[in-house]
Amino acid sequence: MIDLVTVVFKDELPVLKLQAASIARHCRNIGIKNIYVLINDSNDVVRLIDTKWWGELSSCVSVIPRSMFSTEFVDNGWVSQQILKLLGATLSYNTWSMVLDAKTIFVREVNLQEMLDNSGRVRVGTLETPPVFEHSRLIINDLYGIELQRQLGPGGVPFFFHNDTVRSMISDTTKVVGESFPWWFQSQGRLTEFMLYSGYLLYSLGSYEKFYSPQSSFAVVNVCHSEVARWEPKLKEMYLPETLTVSVHRNAWTQLSKQQQQQYRDLLIQKSITEL
Numbered sequence: 001m002i003d004l005v006t007v008v009f010k011d012e013l014p015v016l017k018l019q020a021a022s023i024a025r026h027c028r029n030i031g032i033k034n035i036y037v038l039i040n041d042s043n044d045v046v047r048l049i050d051t052k053w054w055g056e057l058s059s060c061v062s063v064i065p066r067s068m069f070s071t072e073f074v075d076n077g078w079v080s081q082q083i084l085k086l087l088g089a090t091l092s093y094n095t096w097s098m099v100l101d102a103k104t105i106f107v108r109e110v111n112l113q114e115m116l117d118n119s120g121r122v123r124v125g126t127l128e129t130p131p132v133f134e135h136s137r138l139i140i141n142d143l144y145g146i147e148l149q150r151q152l153g154p155g156g157v158p159f160f161f162h163n164d165t166v167r168s169m170i171s172d173t174t175k176v177v178g179e180s181f182p183w184w185f186q187s188q189g190r191l192t193e194f195m196l197y198s199g200y201l202l203y204s205l206g207s208y209e210k211f212y213s214p215q216s217s218f219a220v221v222n223v224c225h226s227e228v229a230r231w232e233p234k235l236k237e238m239y240l241p242e243t244l245t246v247s248v249h250r251n252a253w254t255q256l257s258k259q260q261q262q263q264y265r266d267l268l269i270q271k272s273i274t275e276l
Contacts (some may be wrong), residue, residue, distance in 0.1 A: 003092040017106055022107070107267075
């Protein structure tokens with residue numbers, strides 16, 4: 001039912017091992033057929049990843065260098081990461097792809113009954129498009145002739161792509177822009193993959209309701225570089241029972257004190273997330 005797509009840089013391999021351990025523990029019952037690990041770095045990173053990190057799910061893991069895709073990539077790793085997530089979803093012929101960053105760690109069990117409503121729609125809700133991505137919103141509005149005000153939740157990862165819809169989006173958008181989709185996407189700069197996908201659903205279907213429930217069913221706690229001052233309340237949120245995943249951006253991690261870093265390690269240990 002749900003495959004996984006995660007994108008990783010070489011410097012993120014230590015935290016990828018923790019993510020793999022969390023997937024092995026908490027994602028065994030969601031119908032995974034494939035776990036796509038996409039390397040947003042040089043090809044030699046492939047040999048540094050051991051599929052045994054994923055335990056009983058190791059046979060599902062495919063480690064894929066970005067050179068496998070027939071496109072060029074820009075030097076900006078944030079931008080190339082966006083397009084790789086979309087390309088990763090096109091590889092899956094399961095119904096859904098759950099898209100992760102390498103730093104995304106599951107801290108409790110994932111189950112289909114929680115994720116999907118009785119109609120098979122993913123429970124992620126919507127949120128207002130953030131002001132920081134106003135440029136992205138305007139690109140999408142112009143591209144599809146819509147007025148995007150709210151995007152699909154949770155506003156980051158884990159994000160659920162309906163795989164057939166991603167393939168349709170790439171095909172239809174290629175016709176609209178008249179050039180290679182991956183290169184066009186990267187040339188836009190601040191365009192984000194999740195907002196573009198949200199906009200395409202509104203353009204093609206008129207609403208999100210065919211595939212997505214307006215009610216969200218889980219919480220995520222991500223700490224970016226600008227949120228270090230809020231570490232204490234963020235840490236408390238990580239322990240809440242509704243929290244499904246946690247993450248700390250590498251630029252935030254370096255700003256944390258040794259004590260704060262240990263608090264995060266203690267959280268993961270309490271949640272039984274250690275290397276296999």
